[in-house]
Amino acid sequence: MTTMTMAGAINAGLRAAMDRDPKVTLMGEDIGKLGGVFRVTDGLHKDFGDDRVMDSPLAESGIVGTAIGMAMRGYRPVIEIQFDGFIFPAYDQITTQLAKMHYRSRGMIQLPVVIRVPFAGGIGAVEHHSESPEALFAHTAGLRIVSPATPQDAYDLIQQSIACPDPVMFFEPKARYWDKGEVDETRVAAQLDAINGHAAGTAEMGSARVAREGQDVTLVAYGPTVRLALQAAEIAGQDGTSVEVIDLRSISPMDSDSVVKSVKRTGRAVVVHEAPTNFGSGAELSARVTEQAFFHLHAPVLRVGGFATPYPGAKFEHDYLPDVDRVLDAVDRVMQH
Amino acid sequence: MSASGPLSTDGLVQVLTHTGQPVDHPTFSAYAAQLGAEELREMWRDMMLVRAFDNEATSLQRQGELGLWVQSLGQEAAQVGSGRALNGNDFVFPSYREHGVAYTRGVDLVEVLRIFRGLQHGAWDPQAHNFHLYTLVIGSHALHATGYAMAMSRDGMVGNGDADKDGAVVAYFGDGATSQGDVSEALTFATVYDAPVVFFCQNNQYAISESVIRQSRVPIAERARGVGMPSVRVDGNDVIACYAVTQWALDHARSGQGPVFVEALTYRMGAHTTSDDPTRYRDRAEEDYWSERDPIARLDAYLTARGELSDDYRESVAAEAKALGERTRTTVRSWERPDLLTMFDDVYALPHSGVEAERAWFERYQRSFDLQGAAQ
Numbered sequence: 083m084t085t086m087t088m089a090g091a092i093n094a095g096l097r098a099a100m101d102r103d104p105k106v107t108l109m110g111e112d113i114g115k116l117g118g119v120f121r122v123t124d125g126l127h128k129d130f131g132d133d134r135v136m137d138s139p140l141a142e143s144g145i146v147g148t149a150i151g152m153a154m155r156g157y158r159p160v161i162e163i164q165f166d167g168f169i170f171p172a173y174d175q176i177t178t179q180l181a182k183m184h185y186r187s188r189g190m191i192q193l194p195v196v197i198r199v200p201f202a203g204g205i206g207a208v209e210h211h212s213e214s215p216e217a218l219f220a221h222t223a224g225l226r227i228v229s230p231a232t233p234q235d236a237y238d239l240i241q242q243s244i245a246c247p248d249p250v251m252f253f254e255p256k257a258r259y260w261d262k263g264e265v266d267e268t269r270v271a272a273q274l275d276a277i278n279g280h281a282a283g284t285a286e287m288g289s290a291r292v293a294r295e296g297q298d299v300t301l302v303a304y305g306p307t308v309r310l311a312l313q314a315a316e317i318a319g320q321d322g323t324s325v326e327v328i329d330l331r332s333i334s335p336m337d338s339d340s341v342v343k344s345v346k347r348t349g350r351a352v353v354v355h356e357a358p359t360n361f362g363s364g365a366e367l368s369a370r371v372t373e374q375a376f377f378h379l380h381a382p383v384l385r386v387g388g389f390a391t392p393y394p395g396a397k398f399e400h401d402y403l404p405d406v407d408r409v410l411d412a413v414d415r416v417m418q419h
Numbered sequence: 420m421s422a423s424g425p426l427s428t429d430g431l432v433q434v435l436t437h438t439g440q441p442v443d444h445p446t447f448s449a450y451a452a453q454l455g456a457e458e459l460r461e462m463w464r465d466m467m468l469v470r471a472f473d474n475e476a477t478s479l480q481r482q483g484e485l486g487l488w489v490q491s492l493g494q495e496a497a498q499v500g501s502g503r504a505l506n507g508n509d510f511v512f513p514s515y516r517e518h519g520v521a522y523t524r525g526v527d528l529v530e531v532l533r534i535f536r537g538l539q540h541g542a543w544d545p546q547a548h549n550f551h552l553y554t555l556v557i558g559s560h561a562l563h564a565t566g567y568a569m570a571m572s573r574d575g576m577v578g579n580g581d582a583d584k585d586g587a588v589v590a591y592f593g594d595g596a597t598s599q600g601d602v603s604e605a606l607t608f609a610t611v612y613d614a615p616v617v618f619f620c621q622n623n624q625y626a627i628s629e630s631v632i633r634q635s636r637v638p639i640a641e642r643a644r645g646v647g648m649p650s651v652r653v654d655g656n657d658v659i660a661c662y663a664v665t666q667w668a669l670d671h672a673r674s675g676q677g678p679v680f681v682e683a684l685t686y687r688m689g690a691h692t693t694s695d696d697p698t699r700y701r702d703r704a705e706e707d708y709w710s711e712r713d714p715i716a717r718l719d720a721y722l723t724a725r726g727e728l729s730d731d732y733r734e735s736v737a738a739e740a741k742a743l744g745e746r747t748r749t750t751v752r753s754w755e756r757p758d759l760l761t762m763f764d765d766v767y768a769l770p771h772s773g774v775e776a777e778r779a780w781f782e783r784y785q786r787s788f789d790l791q792g793a794a795q
Binding site: 247263 | 501539540541544545546551552554556559562563564565566568569570571573574601604605607608611623661764765766767768769771772773774
């Protein structure tokens with residue numbers, strides 16, 4: 083076990099993947115000598131050189147489009163979009179090309195491209211630097227969407243994503259980059275070594291994790307809101323409400339089976355994410371829970387998240403973003419039923 | 420016709436005039452000279468077959484056998500000429516009108532029609548032909564071509580001075596695509612990474628109804644100058660010149676000197692697609708002007724004047740074209756829609772629980788009708 087920050091865990095995971103497979107190539111803006119604006123690729127350019135850690139022209143569509151071409155020749159590009167709000171120039175390439183090539187070619191072309199996206203807010207940034215656009219991509223068939231909440235999951239998931247033959251969008255909760263945790267480096271290594279680094283065996287990639295067990299309410303979160311959900315569960319527990327916290331880890335596929343299983347026990351569900359709640363992944367989860375556990379529910383499924391506004395200025399963000407009080411408010415409301 | 424802007428004929432490479440008279444070009448005649456009488460006859464034959472197929476597909480659309488057809492009529496020289504310059508290592512990223520290039524890459528043209536009958540979105544194995552699937556989002560594939568070429572460089576496929584080892588990528592797109600950001604980005608990426616790409620723009624003068632003057636105020640090849648990329652403009656209805664210019668461009672890219680831009684000035688003699696109506700936006704005089712510049716007629720005149728097209732040869736090609744038309748009709752009409760559940764196939768390479776759940780539900784739903792039918 084090694085203590086790592088989440089940024090450090092992603093860095094170590096990238097390094098392990100690059101050591102394992104010479105076709106793994108990093109591309110992005112400022113990821114070379116600078117090590118990325120968040121330093122997630124720190125030191126990799128020095129050790130792997132220009133050909134494996136490529137500073138790209140400042141054009142997101144170009145980065146994704148050329149990564150597609152490289153993947154068609156057997157490379158495994160891992161690209162960095164500098165900030166969530168800058169992904170939209172590449173939206174066309176991601177949704178019309180990257181997501182659909184495998185289907186269009188009837189399985190003849192695999193595109194094992196990983197798109198790393200530092201996302202979500204809480205860092206006092208200017209416009210376009212704090213957004214949570216994951217639902218926009220989860221709505222597109224052909225993409226896998228994951229988001230780690232802990233250094234351990236970050237370390238494992240980045241390597242599983244790189245090994246995956248499908249395109250994966252890897253949403254990194256930037257406010258959690260410097261959170262520390264224990265990382266067992268042997269688990270994912272054993273898994274990937276067993277399949278020569280190329281995952282037919284990344285089933286775990288789409289699975290949720292029970293982050294805390296409880297009996298009264300199922301509280302679902304992913305990425306940046308998992309820590310928040312655990313804090314809320316702790317406080318609720320002191321008040322006599324036992325909250326089970328589920329970390330989805332994957333938005334597409336969404337492991338709603340694990341949530342439904344939990345809700346059938348608790349009878350209550352709250353989902354919390356930073357993205358606006360309207361048309362969000364919480365709405366999808368709520369629909370699935372309602373369809374599959376309707377007669378077990380004691381209360382409507384509630385959503386806690388960002389508002390239906392653009393992400394506001396930094397002086398507003400701590401009130402825009404869900405916080406412990408808003409989560410506890412929702413827990414109280416479902417407990418009233 | 421306009422003599423300035425994007426339709427300017429200044430500096431247009433020709434080795435045959437539009438009436439089929441040979442003209443010398445200081446650079447490209449040497450490449451043209453690589454073609455003997457047999458190769459030139461084959462080019463004529465290729466263009467005849469591609470046009471016959473194209474006409475047959477148009478008829479099949481009119482008969483309701485295809486949902487849509489995208490004619491290549493008038494662009495046979497640009498496509499066959501450039502396509503025949505490629506070798507086995509080269510890889511093509513077409514747009515969606517490149518049936519002539521597909522033919523030169525050994526794709527069975529009939530298979531292309533699976534797309535237009537609505538059976539599937541891609542209809543051939545790209546690796547088997549070094550010919551990628553058609554891309555319908557305008558200009559997107561210019562970036563894929565560039566990335567593929569960057570990978571070829573890494574794989575040691577440029578600058579060996581060995582025709583068996585070296586290769587390049589050709590990206591085909593039209594005049595309309597040059598207004599897309601992805602094409603501009605592709606020019607930038609290809610240049611700064613020295614990628615072996617030939618950007619082959621068929622300026623057919625129309626993006627559906629919009630004239631090329633709505634896309635550019637200068638000849639399109641001038642775009643390349645802005646990124647420091649060599650470029651050449653060629654008469655796209657001169658099949659020999661298209662071959663020569665592409666051969667030159669491929670030599671440049673394969674040898675490791677980076678990307679090249681080729682603009683082939685041609686004319687879309689047909690409609691954009693079978694859903695289009697060109698009478699609403701262009702006049703008969705313009706169409707007549709260009710039908711006098713038909714690319715097949717030009718090579719025909721040249722070869723006929725030299726006694727290189729015998730009646731026997733013409734008859735054998737006519738018979739071949741007729742047989743292709745018949746095979747196209749018969750095959751297309753025989754295609755049934757595959758099992759409905761196949762629409763859930765290949766969304767992902769690995770199983771995805773969301774897709775699998777819907778497939779299972781749909782299968783049960785379908786079966787429920789069978790059970791009702793059996794009960795009656």
